[in-house]
Amino acid sequence: MFKIVAYGLMFLLCLIVTAKVRSPRLRTTFLLLVSYALYLTWSSWFFAVLLLSTLVNYVIGLWLRKRESRFALFAGVLFNLALLGSFKYLPPVAAALPFASLHNFSQLVLPLGISFWTFQAMSYLFDLYRGEELDPTFTEFALFMSFFPVAISGPICRMPDMLPQFRSQACTRWNDMAIGLRRIATGTLMMLLGRLLGQGILAGDGIASGFDSVKHWSGTDVWILAFGFGLQIFFDFAGYSHVAIGAARMLGVALPENFAHPFSSTTPSIFWTRWHMSLSFWIRDYVFLPLAVMRRELWWRNVMLVVAMLAFGVWHKASILFVIWGCYHGVLLLLHRQTQQLQARLNWYPQASVWGLLSWLATVSLVSLGWVFFRANSLAQTREMLSSVLSPATYSSHVLSGSLYVLVIGLAIAYGLVSLIAEVLDRHATHCGAEESNSSLITSVADYRWYWVIPLYAVTLLFVLLITLTQSGGTAQLMYRGF
Secondary structure, three states, X not given: OHHHHHHHHHHHHHHHHHHHOOOHHHXXXXXXXXXXXXXXXXXXXXXXXXXXXXHHHHHHHXXXXXXXXXXXXXXXXXXXXXXXXXXXXXXXXHHHOOOHHHHHHHHOOOOOOHHHHHHHHHHHHHXXXXXXXXXXXXXXXXXXXXOXXXXXXXXXXXXXXXXXXXXXXXXXXXXXXHHHHHHHHHHHHHHHHHHHHHHOOOOOOOHHHHHHOOOOOOHHHHHXXXXXXXHHHHHHHHHHHHHHHHHHHHOOOOOOOOOOOHHHOOOHHHHOOOOOHHHHHHHHHHHHHHHHOOOXXXXXXXXXXXXXXXXXXXXXXXXXXXXXXXXXXXXXXXXXXXXHHXXXXXXXXXXHHHHHXXXXXXXXXXXXXXXXXXXXXXXXXXXXXXXXXXXXHHHHOOOOOHHHHHHHHHHHHHHHHHHHHHHHHHHHHHHHHHOOOOOOHHHHHHHOHHHHHHHHHHHHHHHHXXXXXXXXXXXXXXXXXXX
């Protein structure tokens, strides 16, 4: 509760400053002090690690700004990977090895957001090495590393996008305030829906208990858990991204988008341009493309594609299940490329409507099945669940409660309908902007949407809050905080 109050009060102060103060230096300094103060509420030890990373990366950046040195870049990347690995990958390794001298390292606690701001630091070094004209002051770089809307769980930002905004003399506009507030409201509801999926309508009947308490599953149980977990992590993480993007927008800073209707993707390639976009594009620009151009052979590019997705999995956690999850998606992307090449060779392009539907069903099914690797508690559990999927006899019954089936399917349908209605209303309002004489019912609904959307939102939010707050247990919000 203290952190919520602290964040709320500090955010209000930042709103006042960004709305009234035109001096970029004063605004940047104030936002940095607030970001540091809020990060200190989590742990002074976490803050010390963040400050160390900021200082070292800024010094290496000064080195790279003087001349494009491969050694400097190598030193910077090595430092960042060593820092990240020490906290993220060393503890589980130390706990698993039979050496008493290493057991103390197993107690290291992962600093909040280290995976995100470490990747931001490395992108800055890569951009400098590539010749980007970046000259941040230490205050600007420190704010880039610690800006409080994104310091915990992203989106992963890049200096070329952030530096001009830090130096802008424009005060926050009312339109930015309205957009930001709308995004925060949307994200808050989505995070609550993610928590509802984790808990279930009835206590102990959610996604969390389906993975953690049940020992045997039917084929339909596994599918509902796999798709339900994908929906849960989407609501939770995309919801947080909405809140972060909205809060920054209210402070006059535009952040990169992180999700763009991933469940409407018709291919694995499209999915990874819409899911966790800031990390997906980071892996593409700084891992896959530099490695892919090292050799001209097609097989090399294919292997590097799998390697890039392997890095995506290991970024989350250095465990066999996340390694498999990354490789699984690398193989999906590779198979999609092979399918495209086969279609081109055969000059076979089926009817778009039918092929699009089949491709969408296949993409959603395969991506959902991959969440089993992401969420399962062990390799043995993964084998058990996938065996159920491949056993037709198990589909005749189900172990999970009917309420979970209703919740997952109901929220999926509701999300699809809300997204479709919002798109239709936005498109109709834009189309009718030049046709003021149009007075159809849809036009009226679009023009006066906030008169009926706000009460509907309030009722929905209250209903979800009543369900989630009256239960004990379940799963915590902001699942990506653990990464």
